[in-house]
Amino acid sequence: MFSGPLETPRLSFGEKLIAFNWVFIVLITTLVCVGAAALYSVAGGSLDPWAETHVIRYCLGLGLLFMVALTDIKLWMRLAYPVYLVALLMLIAVPILGVGSGGAQRWLQLGSFTFQPAELMKVALVLALARYYEWLPPKHMSNPLALIAPATMIGIPVALVVMQPDLGTAVLFAAVGGGLLFLAGASWIYFVFGIAGIMGAIPFIWHSLHDYQKARVMTFIDPDKDPLGAGYHILQSKIALGSGGVTGKGYMQGTQSQLNFLPEKHTDFIFTMFAEEMGFVGSLSLLAVYLLVLLAIIFMALRCQNQFARLVTAGVGITMFVYVFINVAMVMGLVPVVGVPLPLVSYGGTSMITLMFGFGLVLNAHVHRKTKFRPYETGII
Amino acid sequence: MAESEHHKRQKRRFTRRVLMLGAGQLGLFGVLGWRLRQLQVVEAPKYTLLAEENRINIQLLAPSRGLIFDRFGKPVATNTDSMRVFIVPELSKNIRDSLDRLGRVISIPGKVRARVLRLASRQSPYVPIVVDDTLSWRQFAQVNVLAPSLPGVQTDILSVRRYHDGNDMAHIVGYVGAANKVEVNEHPVTRLPGFRVGKSGVERGFEPKLRGKAGVIKLEVDAHGHAVRKLETLDSQHGRELVLTIDKEIQTKAMERLKDERRAAIVALDARTGEIIAMASTPSYDPNAIIDGLKEGAWENMANAEDDPFTNKAIRGQYPPGSTFKMVTALAGLEDEAIDLKTKFRCYGGYSYSNAYFGCWRRGGHGAVDVRRAIKQSCDVFFYNVAQRIGITKLSAMGHKLGLGQTYEFGLPLQKPGVMPTPGWKRATLGKPWYGGETIIAGIGQGFVLTTPLQLAVMTARIATGREVMPRIVRPYPDEKIEEAKPLDIKPEHLAIVREGMWAVVNEGGGTAGRARIPIAGVQMSGKTGTSQVNSASSGRSSRGLKWEQRDHGLFVGFAPADNPRYAVAAIVEHGGSGSGAASPVVRDIMTALIERDPVSKPTYVARDAYRQTAEDKRRGGKS
Secondary structure (H helix, E strand, O other), X not given: OOOOOXXXXXXXXXXXXXXXXXXXXXXXXXXXXXXXXXXXXXOOOOOOOOHHHHHHHHHHHHHHHHHHHHOOHHHHHHXXXXXXXXXXXXXXXXXXXXXXXXXXXXXXXXXXXXXXXXHHHHHHHHHHHHHHHHHOOHHHXXXXXXXXXXXXXXXXXHXXXXXXXXXXXXXXXXXXXXXXXXXXXXXXXXXXXHHHHHHHHHHHHHHHOOHHHHHHHHHXXXXXXXXXXXXXXXXXXXXXXXXXXXXOOOOOOOHHXXXXXXXXXXXXXXXXXXXXXXXXXXXXXXXXHHHHHHHHHHHHHHXXXXXXXXXXXXXXXXXXXXXXXXXXXXXXXXXXXXXXXXXXXXXXXXXXXXHHHHHHXXXXXHHOOOXXXXXXXXXXX | OHHHHHHHHHHHHHHHHHHHHHHHXXXXXXXXXXXXXXXXXXXXXXXXXXXXXXXXXXXXXXOOOOOEEOOOOOXXXXXXXXXXXXXXXXXXXXXXXXXHHHHOOOOOOHHHHHHHHHHHHHOOOOOOXXXXXXXXXXXXXXXXXXXXXXXXXXXXXXEEEEEOOHHHHHHHHOOEEEOOHHHXXXXXXXXXXXXXXXXXXXXXXXXXXXXXXXXXXXXXXXOOOOEEEEEEEEOOEOXXXXXXXXXXXXHHHHHHHHOOOOOEEEEEEEOOOOEEEEEEEEOOOOHHHHHOOOOOXXXXXHHOOOOOOOXXXXXXXXXXXXXXXXHHHHHHHHHOOOOOOOOOEEEOOEEEEOOEEEEOOOOOOOEEEOHHHHHHOOOHXXXXXXXXXXXXXXXXXXXXXXXXXXXXXXXXXXXXXXXXOOHHHHHHHHOOXXXXXXXXXXXXXOOXXXXXXXXXXXXXXXXXXXXXXXXXXXXXXXXXXXXXXXXXXXXXXXXXXXXXXHHHHHHXXXXXXXXXXXXXXXXOOXXXXXXXXXXXXXXXXXXXXXXXXXXXXXXXXXXXXXXXXXXXXXXXXXXXXXXXXXXXXXXXXXXHHHHHHXXXXXXXXXXOOHHHHHHHHHHOOOOO
């Protein structure tokens, strides 16, 4: 007979709450508290202007998370393609209608508030790819033709953000897209060829980079060469980090950060400031919390019974990982300076909302982990 | 069955791969941890040395901004020192006590004291709090002498920009302000507190020259940020001095002359070199007020004030040139051989074209006029005929040749280009086809034609000298070769005809600007009036009884001496009523002042740093 029932019961609100992953909420709240404390310290011991807003934004984000998590997963199945399409259209609209700041055009103006379509695309891409592989019958997995659609889905947004130009986000899209293809089961061969292709393309990419982007890469390779120009940030960041030592200088006692050697202390360089004050022990603990969050996501992904839920969960996990890795590696001089925030700790409304939306989807998948879709629910569109 | 088998395999493969990915992530986290350990454990002593106990503090030394002078060396923008005293709570054992002691040297009002204490209780103790930023030298010296007994009290000197005769020079020199988000990324030096970059005028246009190069000082400092000793210094290089082509005396006179007008502008050029001797725009503002910091709302008040004091109308005001454009039409006609010296058109007071009727300003008509008399008496009908014969494209091309419809790259930012219309331009901007009637009114500088006062001055200088004069605002450095402008691609005899007409405008009976004659024996000015219609309701030409906003603009362009052109001047008085009434006396007075003073014949000031700096630049490989 068939394995398992085709019918999956609709969950009541109470059942959903029981199935909820409360440990996960505790973990991300911990991160936000760390962020608020660090922002309090950055402001020189003041809730103003960052710490308080940070917490308020998180609370709003939590509202969004629960809203997303407790709706029916089928709703998100249905919305996956439309959301992706909207994100794509807005991304196309950016160069036409967008407003620029600092040499790059990334923002769209909607009424009185501006936002970055690239942020929405981060979630939309995950949804759309997961939706595609839920539909794709497993036996066609190895068919090369089945790769055309997802490759297009990834390729167009990557090309669009490269043109903005926003290399950091392009890398993120590519990593998330590639990661999901891998998890969905695409053949190893594609990845071998893909990586070889990227290696071969590097010289051409280098040529098309903007001067400020080239400067960042050169600085990364040899920061000491230009200690007062572009290398200044990395060097100052390393001095602040290193001088923190094993136990740190103590909360609100970080001389380097407090004395204004560091740029963007409340956003991209907040890890430096935290590590200076809390030392090796503190920063390793923070990394451990991030690791726990990532492990929790993988754990949730493994328990999902359908491909859509699995891939959504894992996709958000990869996004989170790329953020954390690039940010922390950047402030330690392991990768070039790209403007990527530290999730839930850095100050910034847009990335907070994106992440909380993503986490909402993860928990939605977790709550509905036993759901199985009937064939007509997973039609091509 | 097979389907379910597939799903099972799919799940197994997902599990396998997600675990691999997880392992990969764990590995990369391992790399982060390893790097963290390397920085914070293994190399911690090195960085601690760098940072804390004997931290090498790399400080940027802000270069002092280049001074700006007028052509005779009178100061336009200089730097003064603002001496500040501030207190760092962390270093002061008892902040009240420190304030008490400081209070014996400088007076500290109760309000300031309260503010300092409030900030001290709120901020991080490392953040310095400014107590006073207007110390005298005497107080500054006293505070420094007593510093050892004033724990936590520190002083510094901040360079502040000052503008001399700010109100007269504001539109030329502009002002400086804190770097904005984009500018901050150019160089770390722009992040220094108190560092200023040019925001408008010459200050903005010549920012790279004025800024200079930041110096570096490597200090060994202790845990409290006190310098222990200096390790290495690379002196900052002050910005280059700038000598403007402006003669401040003439500039002040021009501003003075315009002060009774609501909105007006005047530009005076050296007709041969294009050097701008004066460029006045009224109303104006005081850039020092911006430097000192406007209170909240004051900025908006200024920006939204009636008559736009912030707008330099000489380069940003776009006006229909009216009859001052007739030289362009005449030259276009002559060059196209559509007319010659003898061609006459009969003026009955108007001109019919398809269904429309275009009037001449003199209702009774001028009779048969040739080109010389058409300029002298500003006969509209003559130029309607010429425009009709040559067409809009050739007319616009001549405007371009004479410097209209374009901005000039000489360092003054935010110029407006005006409009030299063509059918293509109209299609691109308005999406409509070109109508023949629009060519006809373009012939007398109305309709779509727009020019700025600076463009009109350049046009006049080009007609006067026959050379492709380009405007300049800054005197060349001694080693800079300025090539003489090349001759215009216009036949000299055609230019002579037009100049002849312009001479008659002022100096012959029956010309439209008899009152523009210069009251100096032996010197004559040639010129052309212009009265440009603001709206069709005012076409009656009589401005009496009309509201200010409805009156016509008055324009005048002129050059002198007529036989050997030295200066070219253009003026507009917005809603002045007429060119002969409102603008020509202004030009006459400024031209008179120019001739009497004759600034271009006198030796100019040479920047003190001109030679040294140039040598320095060469040594550094010409990098800037």
